[in-house]
Amino acid sequence: MWLINQIDAGIKCILKEDSEKVIFFKAIYVFVLIKLWVSWSVLESILAFIPAREYSLLGWVLHLPLHLFNYGAAAFVIVFTVILLTSLATRLNYLSSFLVFWFSVCLSKFLYPVLNGTDLVLNLFLLIGLGVPTTPVLKWNSLKANQKLISAFGVLLIKVEIALIYFLSGYDKLITTSWRNGDAIFAINNLDFFSNPNFVLQPGEVSALVIAWFVILFEISFAFFVWFKKLKKYWLLAGVVFHLAIIIFMGLLDFGIIMILSYLIFIPVKHRTTPDKSIRSTLSQ
Amino acid sequence: MALLFIFHISFSLFLIVVPDFRNGWLTTVYRKYLLPGPFFSQDRIEQSYALLISCKVDGAWLPTSQPALDNYKRLLESGNPKAMLTSRLDQYFYYQYIITRNAKPVNPINAELETLAQYYSQYFPGKTDSVKFIFMRKETTNLIVKVDTLYTITRDVVN
Numbered sequence: 001m002w003l004i005n006q007i008d009a010g011i012k013c014i015l016k017e018d019s020e021k022v023i024f025f026k027a028i029y030v031f032v033l034i035k036l037w038v039s040w041s042v043l044e045s046i047l048a049f050i051p052a053r054e055y056s057l058l059g060w061v062l063h064l065p066l067h068l069f070n071y072g073a074a075a076f077v078i079v080f081t082v083i084l085l086t087s088l089a090t091r092l093n094y095l096s097s098f099l100v101f102w103f104s105v106c107l108s109k110f111l112y113p114v115l116n117g118t119d120l121v122l123n124l125f126l127l128i129g130l131g132v133p134t135t136p137v138l139k140w141n142s143l144k145a146n147q148k149l150i151s152a153f154g155v156l157l158i159k160v161e162i163a164l165i166y167f168l169s170g171y172d173k174l175i176t177t178s179w180r181n182g183d184a185i186f187a188i189n190n191l192d193f194f195s196n197p198n199f200v201l202q203p204g205e206v207s208a209l210v211i212a213w214f215v216i217l218f219e220i221s222f223a224f225f226v227w228f229k230k231l232k233k234y235w236l237l238a239g240v241v242f243h244l245a246i247i248i249f250m251g252l253l254d255f256g257i258i259m260i261l262s263y264l265i266f267i268p269v270k271h272r273t274t275p276d277k278s279i280r281s282t283l284s285q
Numbered sequence: 286m287a288l289l290f291i292f293h294i295s296f297s298l299f300l301i302v303v304p305d306f307r308n309g310w311l312t313t314v315y316r317k318y319l320l321p322g323p324f325f326s327q328d329r330i331e332q333s334y335a336l337l338i339s340c341k342v343d344g345a346w347l348p349t350s351q352p353a354l355d356n357y358k359r360l361l362e363s364g365n366p367k368a369m370l371t372s373r374l375d376q377y378f379y380y381q382y383i384i385t386r387n388a389k390p391v392n393p394i395n396a397e398l399e400t401l402a403q404y405y406s407q408y409f410p411g412k413t414d415s416v417k418f419i420f421m422r423k424e425t426t427n428l429i430v431k432v433d434t435l436y437t438i439t440r441d442v443v444n
Contacts, residue, residue: 034366042370049378049404113377114370120321127318160294165322168301172323175304178331178426187330187425192354193372194330196361205428251361253369255324 021155024264025092025129028122031261032104033084035254036077039111043073046113065106080107092133101126118254121165125262128157158265163223170219179216182209194250201249218242226266236263333423334435336379338405340442341415349419352408353379378404383420386436393438402440413442 047069055063068076080103087096104126108119132154138144173179178187185208189195203211218238225231240260247256300306300315307313337349353375359368382397389395402416409416420435 038366039370041367042374045371045374045404049400114373116373117321117324120318124318124321157293161319164294164297164301164320167298168320168322169324171301172304172326176327178327183426183428184325184327184330186428188325190423190425190430191330191333192335192423193333193357193376197358198361251357251369253360253364253366 019155019159019265020267020269021132021151021265022092023267024158024261025097025132026088027261027264028125028129028258029084029088029100031258032100032122032126033081033088036080036084036107039107039114040073040077042114043069043077043110046110047073050113063106063109065103066110069110076107076110079103091135093135094130094133097126097129097133101130116255118258121255121258121262124161125158128154128161130154155265158262159226162262162265163226166219167223170216170221170223173212173216174220179212182206182212185209185211188250194252196249196251199249215242232266236266239263331425334376334380334383335421335423336375336405337419337421338408339417339419340409340413341417342410342412346417347410349417350408352405375405379418379420383435393436398438406442409442416440416442 052069065076065079068079083096083099083103087100090096101123105123108115108123111119131150134148134151138147173184176184178184182203182205185203189201189203189208222235222239225235240263243256243259246252296315297320300312300320307316335351336353337351339349340347353372356368356372356375359365360372378397378401382395382401385395385397386393398418401418405416405418416439418438418440420437422433422435424431424433
């Protein structure tokens, strides 16, 4: 019980740190908007060459926005664009968060032939984001008191998820022989779709080993050091360099961008003219 | 709140350190939606497939091209993200054929090949009367790269 109380106190302490959640979500919305427009031609190709899926009654309701494709890809793109632009122009709120999440999941479902880890990470953020808005202010007293607490909890959960993603990725590499002996770097370098021919690198055994262990140690350590105020900025900076390198040398543009954008959630709010007392009072209860 | 948090982190860490553990819908949901990754797992980096096409125009076979790779290179040269998605879609269609052919080797001409041919027709030059699809596999293990031709299929093109 003592341990749980200590952890509870620790969580509450972390929850009191206000993050740039608005900037984070607006950046994510811009990313979705660009992704939507970039994928327009691919949506047309999928419509033309891949037969439409049949859904159960529940699936039909859950994927309701996909019925817009019956009127062409443009119908879906236009409706989703309006939702995203409205969400960008207004304050974070429950309705727009839900609509963006719903349409984004449907878009990913439709784009499954070109799906990669980016969509999973993106939709995870949007899912957690359903609880992050604090507008409109709920009228029920019991909910109102906890509204900001749930929002702060959502922000913390996003940070935890990012840390877990890195830890999972690093740990999986750690238990894989080809990563431990550096062979994986050689293999990636020989993957046609993950190596930039403009930067021909032929790492030797030693340099491949060094790069592999740098990646393993960075990913595992990120999950821990990002929680320390003094060390956080160095790991975030290293992360930006790491993902820029992935973009440049491997061409994983979308994944690199979404991971770099995710770092915005770790940036604390700089100045507040009026400290957010409501959450502090809720937490101190 | 603390209990919920402890459960989430503990269960996630458990699934990470015991990657083979699968037990019901909760682990499925966790692995699929709440724990994205791992990325660049061993099987994905050690084996890859490619599709080369060669077209016969005016009685002569043109040099092979690899549209998926060409689009990937276009992304790297221009930074155009449309090329990235197009390259992935190019790969999707020939991977679908390879998966189906591996599952049903007795049936080399299947619906996936028809779809592949229709989709790839955008890359055929005008007056193409035949096309050759060459499916390749590349394996990299123990610092050795091995490239094999899996199958070659020649088809008439109806203009």
